[in-house]
Amino acid sequence: MRIKIQSTDRIGISQEILSIFAKQAWNLKAVEVSTKFTFVHIEHLTLSMKEINQCIKSVEGIISIKEVTLLPSEQRENHLQTLLDRIPDPIIDIDHKGTILAVNSATRKLTDKNDNPKSIIGLSIENFIDQKYVSLLNDKANTLSLVFNGKTYLTDITPVVAPVIIGQGQITGAMITLRSMTAVGRQPAFMQTPHEHSFDNIIGKSANILLVKAQGERFATLDLPVLISGETGTGKELIARALHQSSNRAKAPFLAINCAALPEHLLESELFGYSAGAFTGAKKSGKPGLIELAEGGSIFLDEIAEMSTYLQAKLLRFLQDFSYRRVGGTKELHANVRIISASHQNLSKLIINKSFREDLYYRLNVLSLALPALRDRREDIILLANHFIENAAKQVEQTTSIVPKLSEQALLLLQTYQWPGNIRQLQNVLFSVVALNTTSVIEVQAIEQVLAKYFQETDHLQVQNTIEPPFTVIDWASAQDDFEKSLLAQFYPLFPTTRKSAERLKVSHNKIAMKLRKYGIHL
Incomplete structure (x- = not known):
């Protein structure tokens, strides 16, 4: 009473x-x-x-x-416990001897003690972790990777300090917050892709892209590795995100990394994480890798062909049973992730050249999607162009509420141009055009100016790439014919009249017309 x-x-x-x-x-x-x-x-x-x-x-x-x-103290404790139980992350309060003083309901679920909420109170924290409790007692708050009850968590530790009259306070315990790798992984995943992605968001009605979307929707339901191939700028990451969003892993993280952007040692630690003191400059508490952070979700390995042979072997070992070790670690970890990879290179040729492992190729290429180049889906160019123009108009804050339209000649130019940079190049060109545009109609000259500037900056590289190695040249005349044909094939779609091409190349329009007929080049 x-x-x-x-x-x-x-x-x-x-x-x-x-x-x-x-x-x-x-x-x-x-x-x-x-x-x-x-x-x-x-x-x-x-x-x-x-x-x-x-x-x-x-x-x-x-x-x-x-x-x-x-009693008043019981009422306060009851309210505090209710507050703690509302927090989804497990929270544990320990004293200076590592004894558990209080927990929330999320912690009790982890320890399978739901039948008796007080059963873990009074036990040592060492019953649930693989290290000494004193490692958790520091005078400053810190974050480290901690294995609790057999599962790895990113752990926030806040010291509990009793104030004293003279000098620093005495550490009387610590407040431990466990954050699952899935929850932690959602944060960078959201930063990488703050919007929803699905196959419905992929613009296009051509037969090529409809086939890709149909295959992708089918592959999304199959929890197997997918290899996406296609030229640069064809939208490989967009397809990868759609595969994830349409799968049963959609609520878990999607993390992407470009294998060509990091040197070998950094890419390894980014993927697999590292243990405390693994190398100079490493965090004392270690760091989880993308594989841990993407638990339950998907990892997109872009430009997989750029991965070193050493990492190819390590990735192959991981794909065999999805177990791995952190860099510098000895503990065997297991991951539940789906691997989606992509490359713009011909992996079959790389296998022949011994620069890509054949066994890894078969592990990654269980399901494959080949994305068409933009020039192979010309009926989608107008749909894409209108979408990019509308988005660009919003970004550059056009003074008029009317989104600019493309003239007929401008539409014709967009459809006939080869677009070596594919969708990404189309998007960038139209953004530049809209940013410079001051009228309600985008004329062909505006697009030509942007394309001409782009072409002038890169044509010397493109021309160099069209010249065949000396050992393939038959004779002077055939080499000259090949060069002229390649040159006109690139210039004529950009300057789609004999007069414009002649002005650009500084020759007569009769010569351009004669060469076009000779090589069968036409719009």
Whole structure:
């Protein structure tokens, strides 16, 4: 029984009340005193409120006596526990000896102690971790990787410090917050792709792209590795995100990394993580890799052909049973992730040249998607162009509310140009055009100016790439014919009249017309 006694603010009144209870030999489990109030928890099965009133009615200053459900401290603890239980991350409070003082419901679920919420209270934290509890007691808050009850978590540790009069406070324990790798992985995943992606968001109605979308939707339901091939700028990452978004892993992280962007040692640590002290400059607590952070989700390995042979071997070992070790670590970890890879290179040729492992190729290429170049899906160019123009108009904050339209000649130029940079080049060109545009109609000249600037900056590289190695040249005349044909094939779509091409190449338009007929080049 818990009772609340209200009284006047008289010195010694609480002591008088407790003395009376002591004479009755009642078992007092708890007593709390505040100004004008005395709270008592009495453990007595047959005690009634009438008996309590009769015992203390002689005490001067008693105002009222009421039975209550909880003492003030119990009520505060109850509210605090409810607050902790609302937090989805497991929280553990330990003292300076590593003894568990308090946990929330998320922690109890991890330890399979739901049948008795208090059962893990009083146990040592070392019963659940693979290291000494003293490693968790520091004078500063820190974050480290911790294996709790056999599962790895990114752990935030906040010291509990008791203040002292002189000097620094004494560490009396720590508050431990466990964050699952899946939850942690969602944060960089959201930063990489803040919008929803699905196959419905892929623009196109050509037969080529409809086939890719149909295959992709089917592959999304199959939890197997996918290899995406296609030229630069064809949208390989967009397809990879759609595969993830349409799969049963959609709610888990999607993390992407470009294998060509990092040197070997950094790429290894980014993928597999590293243990404490694995190398100079490494964090003392270690660091989880993308494989850990993407737990339950998907990892997109872009430009997989650029991965070193050493990492190819390590990735192959991982794909065999999805177990791995961190860099510098000895503990075997297991991951539940789906691997989606992509490359613009011909992996079959790389295998012949011994620069890509054949066994890894078969591991990655369980399911394959080949993305068409933009020149092979010309009926989609207008749809894509209108979409890019609308987005560009919003980004550059056009003063007019009307999105600019493309003239007929501009549409014709977009459809006839070869687009060596594919969709990415189309998007960039149109963004530049819209940024410079001041009218409601985009004329062909505006696109020609942007394309001409782009072409002038890169045509010397393209021309160099069209010249065949000396050992393939038959004779002077055939080499000259090959060069002229390649040159006109690149210039004529950009300058789609004999006059424009002649002005650009500084020759007569008759010569251009004659060469076009000779090589069968036409729009």
